[in-house]
Amino acid sequence: MSLLQVNQMTHYFGGLRAVYNYNLSINPGEIHGLIGPNGAGKTTIFNLITGIYTPSEGDILLDGKSIKGMRPHVIAASGLARTFQNLRLWRHMTVLEHVKLARYSKITYGLSGAFFNTPKRVKEEDDITQKSMELLDIAGIAHLADTVVTNLPYGAQRRVELARAMAIEPKVLFLDEPTAGMNPEEMIQMMEIIRQVKEQFNLAIFLIEHRMRLVMELSDRVQTLVFGEVVAEGLPEEVRNNPLVIDAYLGKEVET
Amino acid sequence: MKSTIDNSSPTPRKGIRRYWSSFRQFFAQTPLLGWLFGLLLASILENLIGYSLARTIGLSKPPVLFGVDIALKTPHLLPSSLLYDLVIYIIPIVLVVRFLTPLANRLAAGLLRSPMWLSALVHMALLYATLYLWTNVNDYRALVSKLMMVSIIITLSLNVVNGYMGEFSCSHPGFIALGAYIASLVTVGLFVGGDFGFILLPKFLAPFVFPVALILGGAVAALGALLVAFPSFRTRGDYLAIISLAFMFIVKSLFENLEPLGGARGFGNQPNLATLPVVFIWTMLSIWIINNFVQSTMGKALNAVRDNELAADAMTVDTRKTKMVTFLFAAFWAGVAGGLFAHVIRYVNPGTFGLQKLAEVLAMVYFGGLNSVIGSIVGAVGYNLLSEMLRPLELLKWIIIPLLLILVMIFRPTGLIAFREFDLRKILQPKVSPKIEEVENVPPAS
Numbered sequence: 057m058s059l060l061q062v063n064q065m066t067h068y069f070g071g072l073r074a075v076y077n078y079n080l081s082i083n084p085g086e087i088h089g090l091i092g093p094n095g096a097g098k099t100t101i102f103n104l105i106t107g108i109y110t111p112s113e114g115d116i117l118l119d120g121k122s123i124k125g126m127r128p129h130v131i132a133a134s135g136l137a138r139t140f141q142n143l144r145l146w147r148h149m150t151v152l153e154h155v156k157l158a159r160y161s162k163i164t165y166g167l168s169g170a171f172f173n174t175p176k177r178v179k180e181e182d183d184i185t186q187k188s189m190e191l192l193d194i195a196g197i198a199h200l201a202d203t204v205v206t207n208l209p210y211g212a213q214r215r216v217e218l219a220r221a222m223a224i225e226p227k228v229l230f231l232d233e234p235t236a237g238m239n240p241e242e243m244i245q246m247m248e249i250i251r252q253v254k255e256q257f258n259l260a261i262f263l264i265e266h267r268m269r270l271v272m273e274l275s276d277r278v279q280t281l282v283f284g285e286v287v288a289e290g291l292p293e294e295v296r297n298n299p300l301v302i303d304a305y306l307g308k309e310v311e312t
Numbered sequence: 313m314k315s316t317i318d319n320s321s322p323t324p325r326k327g328i329r330r331y332w333s334s335f336r337q338f339f340a341q342t343p344l345l346g347w348l349f350g351l352l353l354a355s356i357l358e359n360l361i362g363y364s365l366a367r368t369i370g371l372s373k374p375p376v377l378f379g380v381d382i383a384l385k386t387p388h389l390l391p392s393s394l395l396y397d398l399v400i401y402i403i404p405i406v407l408v409v410r411f412l413t414p415l416a417n418r419l420a421a422g423l424l425r426s427p428m429w430l431s432a433l434v435h436m437a438l439l440y441a442t443l444y445l446w447t448n449v450n451d452y453r454a455l456v457s458k459l460m461m462v463s464i465i466i467t468l469s470l471n472v473v474n475g476y477m478g479e480f481s482c483s484h485p486g487f488i489a490l491g492a493y494i495a496s497l498v499t500v501g502l503f504v505g506g507d508f509g510f511i512l513l514p515k516f517l518a519p520f521v522f523p524v525a526l527i528l529g530g531a532v533a534a535l536g537a538l539l540v541a542f543p544s545f546r547t548r549g550d551y552l553a554i555i556s557l558a559f560m561f562i563v564k565s566l567f568e569n570l571e572p573l574g575g576a577r578g579f580g581n582q583p584n585l586a587t588l589p590v591v592f593i594w595t596m597l598s599i600w601i602i603n604n605f606v607q608s609t610m611g612k613a614l615n616a617v618r619d620n621e622l623a624a625d626a627m628t629v630d631t632r633k634t635k636m637v638t639f640l641f642a643a644f645w646a647g648v649a650g651g652l653f654a655h656v657i658r659y660v661n662p663g664t665f666g667l668q669k670l671a672e673v674l675a676m677v678y679f680g681g682l683n684s685v686i687g688s689i690v691g692a693v694g695y696n697l698l699s700e701m702l703r704p705l706e707l708l709k710w711i712i713i714p715l716l717l718i719l720v721m722i723f724r725p726t727g728l729i730a731f732r733e734f735d736l737r738k739i740l741q742p743k744v745s746p747k748i749e750e751v752e753n754v755p756p757a758s
Contacts (some may be wrong), residue, residue, distance in 0.1 A: 106626060128625040138626055146619035148683065148731055149612065156609050157616055161628035163609060167637065170610040171601045177608065184609060224628055 057120050058083045059260050060105075060136070060228045065114030067104055074100045075284045078114070082228060082260040087250075089263045089275030089292070093304055097284040098264045099141055102230055105262075106138050107131040118228070133161035137226035139217040141233045141264070145205045151216050152201040155188035156181075158223035188223060194256070195219040195249060211242040215249070222253060228260045229253070235270060243267070247274060272296060280304065342409045343742045345423075346416030348438040350405035355445035358400050362449055369395055376452050377701050384704040420742040431740050440592055447588060454588060456700050458656045461595040462649050463692040467676040468602050468685060469645035474674075475682035475730075476606055477638050478618025483540055483556035484646050484673050486563035489665035490536050491529035491647025492654035493567060496582050498525035499655070503583050515583075522585040526594070526651040533647025534640040536563065545635045560670065567662040578661030586655035594652060598645055603685050603734050605641065614638055615683070675713075679720055681727030685734035691727065 058081040065078040075097050082088045090098050104111045107128040116124045123131050132138075137158075146154060163169075163184075169177030192198040195215040200208060205216055214234060221229060234250065235243040247270060254261055265271045271278060271292065278295040280288040288298040295301055362374040369392045375382050378401070379393025423431040447454035466488065473481045502513050502521060513521070540559045544552040568576045605611045613634045616624035624631050654660045672695070680691015698716070702709040720728060 108622070108625075128622075129628050129630050132626050133628040140623065140626075144620045144623035144626075146616045146623065148619055149615055153609075153612050153615075157612050157624075157629065158627040160609065160613055160630075165608075165610075167610075170605050170608045173604045173608075181609060220627060 057117075059119060060262070061117040062105060063115045063117070065101075065104060065111045065116065067100065067109060067111045067113075073284060075104065075111070078284075078286060080105075080262075080279075082262055084227070084258045084260050085254065086277070087254060087261040087263055087275045089265060089271040089278040090281060091265065091268070091271055091278060091295075091301075092281035096281040096304075098281055099232060100284075101281070102138060102232055102262075102264065106136060106230065129161070132224060135224070135227035136230070137221035137224040137228070138230035139214075139221050139232055139234060141236065143210075143213050143217060145213060145216060147206045148204065150202050150204055151192065151197060151208070151219075152185070152188055154205065154216055154220045155191055155223045156184050158220045159184050159187070161224075188219075191219045191222050194222070194253065196245070211238050211246075214238065214242075214246065218246075218249065218253075222257070225257075226259065228262060231261060231263045231265075233264055233266060235265065235267060243270065250274060268296070339409060341417070341743050342413045343416050343420040344435060344740055345420045345438070345742075346409055346413050347405075348435060348442065349412055349416060350408035351442045352438060352445070353408055354401045354404045355442050357404055358449055359445050362400060365399060366396060371396065374400075374449055376450055377456070377697065380701040381704050384702070417742040420740060424737070424741055428736060432736060435740060436596060440589070443592065444588060455656070456696065458586065458588060458591045459653070460693055460696040461591045462653045462656060463676060463696050464595050464689055465598045465645055465649035465652070466673055467680060467688040467692040468598060469642040469649065470673055471677050471680075471682065471684070471688045472602060472606065472614070472642045472645075473639060474677055475684070475688075476611070476614040476618070477635065478614075479635070479639075480550070480553040481540075481556045481639070481642075482553055482670055482674075483537070483559040483563075483643075485665040485667075485669040486556075486560040487533040487536060487643040487646035488650035488653065488669070489563050489567060489660075489662065490533040491526070491650030492660045492665075493529075493573060493579065493650075494532045494647070495522075495525040495529035495651030496579055496654045496660060497573070498528060499583055499585060500579075500581055504581050518583055518585055519590075522590070522655075526648045529651040530644040530647035533650065534644040537640045537643030538636075541636050541639045545632060545639070560665070564662050564665055567665075574661075576662060578659055578663075580659040582655045582658040582660075584655070584658065586652050591652055591656065594648065598648070599685065599689070602645065606685070607733065610634075675717055678727055679717055681724075681730035681732070684727070684729050684732045686732055687727050687729035690729055694728075 060080065060082045062078060062080040065075060066073070067075045078101060080088070090101065092098050100109070103109050105116055107123070107126055107130070110125050114124075115122055118131075118134060118136060121134075123134065123136075126134075146157075149157070163180065165174065165177040165180050168174060169180070189198060189201065192201055195218055197212055197215050197219065200212060205213060208216065214237075218231075218234065231250070235246050238246060250261065250263075251274070253259060263271065263275065275292055277290065278292050279286050280295055280298070280301045282300075282304045287300045287304060288295050290298075358374060366372070366374045371382065371389060371392050375393045375396055378397055379390075382393045383390040420431075423434060443457060447457050466484065470481070470484050473479055499518065499522060503515060503518050505512050536559070540552070540556050544555040567573060573579050606614065613624060613629045613631075616627070616629055617631050617634055621631055624634075676691040676695045677688065678691075679695055680689070681687025695713075698713060699709070702712060705712065724730070
């Protein structure tokens with residue numbers, strides 16, 4: 057039994073079949089890539105697994121336990137963190153506050169601590185701050201800790217998202233186009249960070265990416281999704297040379 | 313042109329700006345402690361010579377609110393009230409700031425080394441002493457101050473929902489009414505009697521029962537909030553605004569039709585329990601607790617819910633619980649404030665808790681600044697002072713105040729002091745002289 061397992065997941069939006077018979081299994085220390093043309097349903101799969109939508113059919117198992125139908129914050133707290141394709145940062149909060157907040161489910165001081173500033177709370181907040189600063193260090197943005205996120209360049213904002221997701225102490229990390237909008241240099245740095253966190257925390261990473269180079273270099277296995285169905289799955293080289301994938305990306309030659 | 317951009321251009325800055333900068337520098341070195349010394353001295357002075365001075369310069373009694381009201385009512389007394397302000401307030405404060413600043417800085421630095429609560433207590437004691445002496449001169453001032461402090465609690469609690477959490481709630485007058493009626497019911501029932509056939513307790517117990525009555529009022533208000541929260545927090549959007557507005561009207565008409573509680577005639581005879589120290593302590597308590605809440609990581613979840621709820625959910629924040637707890641928390645404080653309000657005025661009537669109250673509370677929140685404890689304090693104090701000072705203008709007052717609000721909305725859309733953390737250490741710390749003037753006078757290298 058692998059860490060995260062999705063069995064025959066199918067989802068309909070009304071009459072539209074967005075995802076059909078999708079299977080997935082990821083183990084710790086593995087990077088699993090998901091590619092496919094625009095509108096293929098990649099982000100929908102993310103949203104289904106992370107609990108934003110509940111799949112119409114099929115099951116999702118994390119550590120052998122079904123997480124299907126749970127609310128998103130419960131799924132996240134059980135060890136499934138994600139980043140977003142279009143950055144979803146909290147625009148009035150600082151970088152450090154972002155990372156600290158992702159430890160919300162681990163706070164034990166309760167409402168009494170929140171209202172009365174008890175010694176327990178002071179200690180716990182200090183611990184959270186320290187752990188968050190370590191993560192910011194890994195993401196290379198420790199010097200920006202007290203900056204409000206809207207004042208950051210795009211690349212740094214992506215790093216904030218990654219650091220924030222890591223603060224959950226996830227077992228599985230979902231990255232939705234982590235290098236979108238980055239220049240080549242930033243992309244290489246991001247790849248390094250992704251590799252580093254994978255090694256350091258023995259993470260299972262599920263990656264959506266458009267840039268072939270990144271997917272091929274990072275992933276252990278790659279799936280190609282076309283119109284909600286997996287058309288090719290395997291090692292990166294196999295998938296790259298699969299005629300179905302080439303068709304999906306470049307289109308079929310029309311015979312006249 | 314470089315010289316137009318460069319601040320330290322050789323052409324000397326002229327007129328007002330130059331005076332303004334030296335004026336600011338003069339005051340920038342004074343810590344809060346120094347200001348409190350100055351205010352304390354001014355209020356002692358007023359207690360000692362206020363009446364005789366006022367008589368000498370042709371005023372019947374010391375001006376209630378810095379002479380603005382007198383000047384508006386009887387413009388020919390403007391010079392006298394200005395003179396009074398100058399002698400009683402401005403000159404003593406400037407003198408203290410001029411001569412006691414080094415001492416105040418040293419004291420503030422010393423206090424900062426001790427635990428923070430001690431430093432805060434000393435400042436609060438000074439503030440209370442000043443407030444006590446200032447209100448000692450005139451009963452009307454005492455009333456205005458008490459209402460102002462009640463407004464601070466109300467504004468803060470609404471800011472938690474509308475500012476920090478970014479939902480638009482209109483039910484605050486309803487919560488205030490619930491708190492006011494419940495607390496009054498307890499105190500009147502237990503200590504005054506009258507129409508209510510409760511057991512009468514000895515009077516000396518009243519000050520001890522009063523906090524219980526206030527908390528009970530807050531709890532009932534929170535219960536009311538639960539009714540609003542259940543249907544409206546399942547989805548996002550305008551639902552809360554609509555449902556909470558309906559709730560406000562329901563509460564109002566409930567009390568209008570509840571004959572045992574006086575119906576539309578209102579409900580009076582509350583014992584005089586909301587004295588200045590009691591209101592002061594409750595206000596400080598509410599500021600402390602609300603500030604603790606919004607600064608904790610749990611409180612930051614409110615901002616996350618406001619700025620991006622989906623991301624908050626994905627980062628393990630239980631958004632529904634957060635919204636519920638916050639709304640109930642805010643309603644609780646509104647209820648407490650309502651209880652205090654009822655005992656300050658010593659009469660409540662359902663008409664008080666209508667649309668006008670709502671407009672007032674919203675104005676204080678948005679005038680002061682969203683997402684900011686300081687902003688709420690400034691908003692409540694500013695609005696109340698302004699409203700009382702401009703009272704002689706009668707109808708014109710309701711043109712000037714909305715106009716001011718519009719101006720604030722145009723130039724500072726989120727309020728005067730928005731999105732600023734209430735950092736106690738920063739507020740209480742000594743201010744070391746920055747020596748701005750010397751740096752500015754150095755000629756540029758080119």
